[in-house]
Structures are given as C-alpha cells and as structure tokens.
Amino acid sequence: MYPLSYRRASSVDEARRLFQEASDAAYLAGGHTLLPTMKQRLAVHDVLVDLTRIEAMRGISVSGDTLTIGGGMTHAEVSESSEVKGAISSLAAMVGSIGDAQVRHRGTIGGSIANNDPAADYPSAALALAATIKTDSREIAADDFFTALYETALEEGEIVTGVSFRIPETAGYAKFRNPASRYPMAGVFVAKHKDGSVRVGVTGAGMEGAFRWHEAEEALAGNFSGEALAGISLDPGMMMGDIHGSPEYRANLVAVMAGRALANLGSAEAII
Amino acid sequence: MVTVTMTVNGRQVSKEVEDRRLLVDFLREDLGLTGTHVGCDTSQCGACVVHLDGKAVKSCTVLAAQADGGSVKTIEGLANGADLHPLQAAFKEHHGLQCGFCTPGMIMSGVDLIERHPDGLDEKTVRVELEGNICRCTGYHNIVKAILAAAEEMRGGMRQAAE
CATH class of the missing domain: 3.10.20.30 (Beta-grasp domain)
Known part of the structure; x- marks a missing residue:
C-alpha cells in the first residue's frame, strides 16, 4: 500500500469536506474491497475518509411497507437484526451469506452498494426489492443506480447514507458460489410485491453487472413458481464469460438459481 | 504519521x-x-x-x-496465566492442529463463534461458520471436534455461573 492519510469523519458534512480537501480521496467503510485493492497497488488514494463512526448512517427501521437500513450498518448487524428478519427474512438470510463471519463484521451495506461489484449480493436484492438509495443530497431508485461494472449514478464525493427496501409479500434468494472466490457466479433475488408485481434481480452473471430479468418477471407475475420459467432463457450475449464459466453456462445457471429461489421463499440458499 | x-x-x-x-x-x-x-x-x-x-x-x-x-x-x-482458555485446551486435547500456522486464527474465530451461539452449536454450523479460516493440514475434522467440545464445556461453565 502506498502512503496515505487516514481521516475519521464524525458527520456526513465533515466527510464531504475532508473528501473535497484531498486531491484523490476515497471513502472507507468496511474496507474489505478497498484495502485489499490498495494493498495490491491497484488503487491509490492520498486520503481515506473513514465513514464508520458517523452516527447518522446507523440504524434500522420499519415504517409502513418500507425497511430502511443506515449506510454504515455492517452485514453482521443487518443479518442478525430482528427488524430485518421480521420485514424481509430472505434479505436477512442473503446478507448472512455474504463473505464469511469476519468479513460480515466489517463490510457495510453502503460500501457494497456504492462499490457495485458485478458479483456482490446486495445489488440483486436492491433491484428486486425496488430499493431507494439515499445519499447525502438525493434519493436514487435502484433501477437508475447501478449503471455498469463498478459504476453507479453517484457523483464524485457523494455518500450512500442509507437504503430503503420495499417490503414484499414474499421473496427468496439463491446463489451458486465460485468455489475459490466465494462470490456468486449467479445469484437471483425474486420478489412478489403486494401490488402483484414481480421483480427479479440477478447478480454475478451479467456483463454489465446486476440487472433485472424482465422476461422472467412477466412470466412470474401470472404464476409465481418455477414452472412459469420453463421455456424462458437469457441471451448468453448479455452474460459474462471467463475461465470459471462460459456465457451459456451462466445463462443456464441464472435460470436454475431463479428456480431455487422460488423453491426457497422466505430464505436464501447458497450452493457450494 | x-x-x-x-x-x-x-x-x-x-x-x-x-x-x-x-x-x-x-x-x-x-x-x-x-x-x-x-x-x-x-x-x-x-x-x-x-x-x-x-x-x-x-x-x-x-x-x-x-x-x-x-x-x-x-x-x-486468551489464556488466564498458565490456565489455557477452554478452546485452547480443547485444540490440545482433540489434536486440532498439525503445523499450527492457522491455529491462532482458528482459535480466535472459534471463540467468537462460540460466543455468538450461546444456545449451543452443531457440527454443520461450525463447518459453515469456519468459511473464513483455511487449514491446509488437518482436513478440519479435529478443529470442528475441538470447537464443539469447548462450546459444550463453556456452556456448562456458564450454567454453573448462573446457578
């Protein structure tokens, strides 16, 4: 890791100020993507602004049909939260399957959402649960937030302060892990909402990162079960291909994981 | 600095x-x-x-x-003077190590795991929860045994303390 200056912010305003004063700052949340990247010298920042002590970015609350999680909440806190388990049990279970116990003690929802790793779990849930990403200056619908690999609608210096999820009638998640990296090679979050609409968020497989599988959503709106997916397939042209799996393999894996998610509503299944 | x-x-x-x-x-x-x-x-x-x-x-x-x-x-x-922590003692008793390189991390993760499951642990939970600790010698079997044994002993200790 190249030399840097560490700054700890106690408020969102202070974090923004510290960020702007530096020439090439980065925000530090759990740091479990940023620090490994900096250790390998794949990323260089002169200042790291630590967001984890900002009280306004903590907390979990349920209001009506909305579950709101502060951007600074760790995966361990979210997965063990009785509010999250009560409102969206499949979301709690999905978050409990991220990384490992030690990673979940540090990694945060805000960091995961802002990083938009194409194989992160959270973006699929944000899409399926019609999330609203709250920042220090505005609110952004999840559909408009994840723009490309590691790219989001965030402006330079903008901070994810919280995420609101629409509480569905029922939902489920299933992923197939890469045996080495443990990130999903395909992860599918399915949700049936109280207005009857269905949303399907897919991570790990898309060439442009997480995406909604609209064709499956339409089929499932009439019949919310795995049978409705028979005969529907994804275009391999949209899928990632690498040494771990071809685009055709991933396209098929997404369909299989969608079926597994529908068979495990209220929960999350991590395969391998 | x-x-x-x-x-x-x-x-x-x-x-x-x-x-x-x-x-x-x-x-x-x-x-x-x-x-x-x-x-x-x-x-x-x-x-x-x-x-x-x-x-x-x-x-x-x-x-x-x-x-x-x-x-x-x-x-x-972790130890209290010359008295090993129950999980350290269990690793010794159940031979939960070979080369020993991963052992400090295994034990610190094991203690955390036991403390997060005060109602007890089963083998499947221990194996899933050890996701973040890699051992290249033992095949994990005796590590899992040691954690389960220490969890049981520590629960007994907690019960005694409560009574």
Whole structure:
C-alpha cells in the first residue's frame, strides 16, 4: 500500500469536506474491497475518509411497507437484526451469506452498494426489492443506480447514507458460489410485491453487472413458481464469460438459481 | 504519521505509526505480538483473526488507525496465566492442529463463534461458520471436534455461573 492519510469523519458534512480537501480521496467503510485493492497497488488514494463512526448512517427501521437500513450498518448487524428478519427474512438470510463471519463484521451495506461489484449480493436484492438509495443530497431508485461494472449514478464525493427496501409479500434468494472466490457466479433475488408485481434481480452473471430479468418477471407475475420459467432463457450475449464459466453456462445457471429461489421463499440458499 | 491508542489484551498501548499501517503489522512489528499470523494477506485465510471491540476481524484488512480508541484481543490474551482458555485446551486435547500456522486464527474465530451461539452449536454450523479460516493440514475434522467440545464445556461453565 502506498502512503496515505487516514481521516475519521464524525458527520456526513465533515466527510464531504475532508473528501473535497484531498486531491484523490476515497471513502472507507468496511474496507474489505478497498484495502485489499490498495494493498495490491491497484488503487491509490492520498486520503481515506473513514465513514464508520458517523452516527447518522446507523440504524434500522420499519415504517409502513418500507425497511430502511443506515449506510454504515455492517452485514453482521443487518443479518442478525430482528427488524430485518421480521420485514424481509430472505434479505436477512442473503446478507448472512455474504463473505464469511469476519468479513460480515466489517463490510457495510453502503460500501457494497456504492462499490457495485458485478458479483456482490446486495445489488440483486436492491433491484428486486425496488430499493431507494439515499445519499447525502438525493434519493436514487435502484433501477437508475447501478449503471455498469463498478459504476453507479453517484457523483464524485457523494455518500450512500442509507437504503430503503420495499417490503414484499414474499421473496427468496439463491446463489451458486465460485468455489475459490466465494462470490456468486449467479445469484437471483425474486420478489412478489403486494401490488402483484414481480421483480427479479440477478447478480454475478451479467456483463454489465446486476440487472433485472424482465422476461422472467412477466412470466412470474401470472404464476409465481418455477414452472412459469420453463421455456424462458437469457441471451448468453448479455452474460459474462471467463475461465470459471462460459456465457451459456451462466445463462443456464441464472435460470436454475431463479428456480431455487422460488423453491426457497422466505430464505436464501447458497450452493457450494 | 498518526498516534494510535488502544487496549490490547487488557493493556493500554499508544504508538505513532504510519497511517497505512495494518493492524496485523502493528500487533506483530510494533508490539511484538507474533502469535497473530499473516497467511494470505488477502482477507481469505483467517490466520490473522483477532477480536476488535469484541468481534472477530481479519487484522490484515484493518488499518491500525481504524482501531484507534478500540479494544483488541489476540491469541496471547486468551489464556488466564498458565490456565489455557477452554478452546485452547480443547485444540490440545482433540489434536486440532498439525503445523499450527492457522491455529491462532482458528482459535480466535472459534471463540467468537462460540460466543455468538450461546444456545449451543452443531457440527454443520461450525463447518459453515469456519468459511473464513483455511487449514491446509488437518482436513478440519479435529478443529470442528475441538470447537464443539469447548462450546459444550463453556456452556456448562456458564450454567454453573448462573446457578
């Protein structure tokens, strides 16, 4: 890791100020993507602004049909939260399957959402649960937030302060892990909402990162079960291909994981 | 440079270090606590696990500056004088190690795991929860046995204390 200056912010305003004063700052949340990247010298920042002590970015609350999680909440806190388990049990279970116990003690929802790793779990849930990403200056619908690999609608210096999820009638998640990296090679979050609409968020497989599988959503709106997916397939042209799996393999894996998610509503299944 | 002050194994320490200093290097190089190991250095293997403010973390992926003001427990802080912690004793009893390189991290993760499951543990839970700790010798079997045995003993101790 190249030399840097560490700054700890106690408020969102202070974090923004510290960020702007530096020439090439980065925000530090759990740091479990940023620090490994900096250790390998794949990323260089002169200042790291630590967001984890900002009280306004903590907390979990349920209001009506909305579950709101502060951007600074760790995966361990979210997965063990009785509010999250009560409102969206499949979301709690999905978050409990991220990384490992030690990673979940540090990694945060805000960091995961802002990083938009194409194989992160959270973006699929944000899409399926019609999330609203709250920042220090505005609110952004999840559909408009994840723009490309590691790219989001965030402006330079903008901070994810919280995420609101629409509480569905029922939902489920299933992923197939890469045996080495443990990130999903395909992860599918399915949700049936109280207005009857269905949303399907897919991570790990898309060439442009997480995406909604609209064709499956339409089929499932009439019949919310795995049978409705028979005969529907994804275009391999949209899928990632690498040494771990071809685009055709991933396209098929997404369909299989969608079926597994529908068979495990209220929960999350991590395969391998 | 930044001055970091924290409690390590119950003792307050304060040192001036580079901002980029990793917690694991702070423990090993600046404090001489070499029980915490560096295995992969990429947050995968868990040899560097310590408890930060009561939670198991990979100290190769935390800056010392992030731990400023906090409390750290390492493998050196687990025994009570000559009396091994129940999990250390269980690793000895059940031969939960071969080369021993992963053992400090395994034990710190195991203690955290037992403390997070006060109602008891089963084998499947232990195996799933050890996701973040890699052992290349044992095949994990005796590590799992040791954690289950210590969990049972520690629950017994807690029951006695409650009575």
